[in-house]
Amino acid sequence: MKDTMIEYSLKKKGATKDYPFGPDPVAIKVAGKMFALIFENKEKNCRLNLKCDPIIAENLREQHEAVQPGYHMNKKHWNTITLDGSLSDEDVYVMIDHSYDMVIKSLPKSVRESLAE
Template identity: 70%
Template sequence: MKNTIIEYCLQKKGAVKDYPFGPDPLVIKIENKMFALIFEDMGKHTLLNLKCDPVIADNLREQHGAVRPAYHMNKKHWNTVAIDGSLPESDVFAMIDHSYDLVVKNLPKSVRESLTEMS
């Protein structure tokens, strides 16, 4: 599933891979702003840090054991999602979409418009 997640993230307009912290974790950015951070949990599961609206973040944490406050991130605005098989792929993709959209929403208008012009 890790490769599927990476591929899904990189299909987002303007998304690029980065390794600002060394060989692990993999960071996916849009206009130098992180929207996904992908790493391993001591070989057990893939973990995915995603930006999230604080109200939605709290709801997701209450509803899903695989979603918790983000490791090494602002816990109000970021969740860590354990890719352990307990969440449907469609839910994980929806969380990635939400993270990407939150980051894009805060980019300058000219940058947002250039993203919509990309094919």
């Protein structure tokens, strides 16, 4: 599951893999800004931190037990998704897309345009 989410995230235009905190977690960035942080715990399910609009973040947390406030992140703007099988891959992909889009929107116009080419 972790590898699937990493592969999907890296298909995003300009996405790169980084290990700023050691071998685990893996950070997925665009233009140097993180949009996904993927933790793998051998005893527990894989977890994925994703940036999210605060209103959507609250709604997702209310609807899904697997979506919690961001672990070690700004809890208003980040969610942690536990990949326990309760959410479909497609649901998680939509959340990854949203996180990527949120980061892209915050980039300078020249960087956004270079990614759009």
